[in-house]
Amino acid sequence: MSEPDADTYALKTVEVPVIDAPDLAYRPPAPRSYRPKIGVIGAGGIVSAHLDAYRTAGWDVAAICNRTRAKAEKKAAEFYPEARISDDAADILNDPTIDVVDITPHPTDRVPLMEQALRAGKHVLSQKPFVLDLDVGERLVALADERGLKLAVNQNGRWSPHMAWMRAAVQGGLIGAPVGCHCSLHWDHRWIAGTPFEKIEDLMLYDFGIHWFDFITSLTRGRARSVYATSVMAQDQGAKVPLAAQVLIELEGGQASLVFDGATRHGPQDATYIAGTKGSLNSTGPDLGVQRVTLTTADGAATPALDGAWFNDGFQGAMGALLVAIEDDAEPENGARENLESLALAFAAIQSRRTGQPVKVGSARRIET
Numbered sequence: 001m002s003e004p005d006a007d008t009y010a011l012k013t014v015e016v017p018v019i020d021a022p023d024l025a026y027r028p029p030a031p032r033s034y035r036p037k038i039g040v041i042g043a044g045g046i047v048s049a050h051l052d053a054y055r056t057a058g059w060d061v062a063a064i065c066n067r068t069r070a071k072a073e074k075k076a077a078e079f080y081p082e083a084r085i086s087d088d089a090a091d092i093l094n095d096p097t098i099d100v101v102d103i104t105p106h107p108t109d110r111v112p113l114m115e116q117a118l119r120a121g122k123h124v125l126s127q128k129p130f131v132l133d134l135d136v137g138e139r140l141v142a143l144a145d146e147r148g149l150k151l152a153v154n155q156n157g158r159w160s161p162h163m164a165w166m167r168a169a170v171q172g173g174l175i176g177a178p179v180g181c182h183c184s185l186h187w188d189h190r191w192i193a194g195t196p197f198e199k200i201e202d203l204m205l206y207d208f209g210i211h212w213f214d215f216i217t218s219l220t221r222g223r224a225r226s227v228y229a230t231s232v233m234a235q236d237q238g239a240k241v242p243l244a245a246q247v248l249i250e251l252e253g254g255q256a257s258l259v260f261d262g263a264t265r266h267g268p269q270d271a272t273y274i275a276g277t278k279g280s281l282n283s284t285g286p287d288l289g290v291q292r293v294t295l296t297t298a299d300g301a302a303t304p305a306l307d308g309a310w311f312n313d314g315f316q317g318a319m320g321a322l323l324v325a326i327e328d329d330a331e332p333e334n335g336a337r338e339n340l341e342s343l344a345l346a347f348a349a350i351q352s353r354r355t356g357q358p359v360k361v362g363s364a365r366r367i368e369t
Contacts, residue, residue, distance in 0.1 A: 019300035028317035037062035039092035042104030051079035053315035133366035157211035159317025160310035162291035175276030189262035229349035234263035
């Protein structure tokens, strides 16, 4: 057996040819002809992104409900002037002309609304995080199955252009089986100071990180074994909860990691690297909206020209995937059943951070926020 040469020891790379990027179906999905009436329950700040995406897609939002009626009126005036306004969710749930409901309140308020909607025969898009208890989530999934209804989760990050393209490449077998999935986000999240977000102890792992736990799940479904996570208050971060966190995930036949530096004042960067048995994917940029993706295989390196933006294509994708599933009588790409695996990762990370120990995925059944 010959000794490796100096270049091998030095891990020097070799140039690869530039090739054309494959044409992948990564844009937000849309039904062919299914055009149901949609009811929106909850009119908080993020709902503007929902309604703008639905309006752009040409979908029919027939009713908007919020306990503070004025908020619903404001959203309707801006996006759907013809929508019916209500301060009682029962008005939407009891309306036989509405087939699909987008339920956006906080998790504790959302669970009974989702159950009522399913019992009323409505297909449901749930805001994320889906539930705070995996057993409750399993019960809702079972109820949807029992009623022949579709239950999906608004994991809108799945349709950010760079994540969607990379996911399509992995699912298309272009890099073989993923053996390493690593996401690092270095940005300024100090804006949460003085907002209700400061009340969420594990903000980075829970509210923000859920998008990346879901991304890892979408690439490595069924392979996550255990999680070890930490968080820390960054120097001079200002906010009252830790803005720095990191996660190590043991996969069957691989590993994954997440790094969140939420107090980066200058030079922000978001980077994703996916190593596979037949190739790799690399995405870098200054923020979530500006990313350059490179696919490298034995044939060469390809850089697709990405189209779209996370806001608001991600929200169009989340609802579009549900509508496609209803039209085709299939499981939604963002179905609640799969989302429970993403939540199991997040819950394990939060328990690990709190205990200082690795946690088996699925053993942490619920969290307190």
